[in-house]
Amino acid sequence: MRGLRVLPSGRPGRGRLYVNLPDGQAVAWYDRETNRISVLRDEHREAVLAALRPYLHQGYTLGPPPVPTPADLRRLALPPDEDLAPNRPGEALLGELAYGSAGARARHRLRPEVLAQQRMGEELDALESPDWRVLHAVALPGAGVIDHLVIGPSGILCVRTVPGRRQRAAVGDLLLTVGRAEPRQDPRWIRQAAARASRALTAPVTPALALVEASRIEVAPTVRDIRVLQPATALPYLSEAPATLKPPDVEALFVLARDRRTWAGRSAGPVPRGPRR
Incomplete structure (x- = not known):
């Protein structure tokens, strides 16, 4: 699927990479610490892999996400333009x-x-x-x-x-x-x-x-x-x-x-x- 966007969470090289639809809705994320891709909507699985391919490490795992916490749900609903996490010092x-x-x-x-x-x-x-x-x-x-x-x-x-x-x-x-x-x-x-x-x-x-x-x-x-x-x-x-x-x-x-x-x-x-x- 065309139009998927990969957006970082947290400082460069750390945290998660979120894969979003053009309207900002997240369909997957890649946790770089655990080397795992969590897919929210299975119909986008192949497109998610294609979008994340430049960032993946060997031996990654892929599957449905764990049961989300309230914090996970709020983060997933956060529009990218409202997210302060990518801000640089100064x-x-x-x-x-x-x-x-x-x-x-x-x-x-x-x-x-x-x-x-x-x-x-x-x-x-x-x-x-x-x-x-x-x-x-x-x-x-x-x-x-x-x-x-x-x-x-x-x-x-x-x-x-x-x-x-x-x-x-x-x-x-x-x-x-x-x-x-x-x-x-x-x-x-x-x-x-x-x-x-x-x-x-x-x-x-x-x-x-x-x-x-x-x-x-x-x-x-x-x-x-x-x-x-x-x-x-x-x-x-x-x-x-x-x-x-x-x-x-x-x-x-x-x-x-x-x-x-x-x-x-x-x-x-x-x-x-x-x-x-």
Whole structure:
């Protein structure tokens, strides 16, 4: 059958490949971790194999899917245009750099932000496994973008990434200062963004600031609710934190979070944009 589309789920080279009809309805998926093709509609079996042939590994198995969980059903019904899982780190800023109307000076200021998000995104993507899920560039309508959303056994982390520029960074209750630059409102922003994410996902969400390439980080003793991370410390912290979510809970929350519609109309209070510079 002509017109079948193969769409990835999750980061490149991981997760599943979904085979969809032109109207977006899934007819099969290929799980690259288990090397298995699950076919939902048997009349499309040969067309599915043809569409997946460039991606298959030797020794794959093929058959009907296991009994779907509620998370599976929701994921299968998710229109591709509403799926946030393929977003790259820094997706929103990459668009501004490529197509925005900002001048040369503004683009120059954005580049360190993009590089920091890409660096932190690479570190977080290394967590991806059956137990961890990571989303990038989750837009909060009217309030900016969550740089990274991490969902795993230790809970949900809402991450704002800040370039350290090889300078000293000081994190306070309301402001963050890097070197001699003007203080930023990132601590206040990430708290409110995490609260909004918690309402959208109906689950606790921890705010986090990721300082990339800072020469030194000083955190005020009163800052107890925000996790302060660096690329080198993020994976050990997340891997060693006590488990609070079971794998089915992680998957259900990930399916909910990757749906763009989850984040629409859930503000329940203002979240300042917080300038990025």
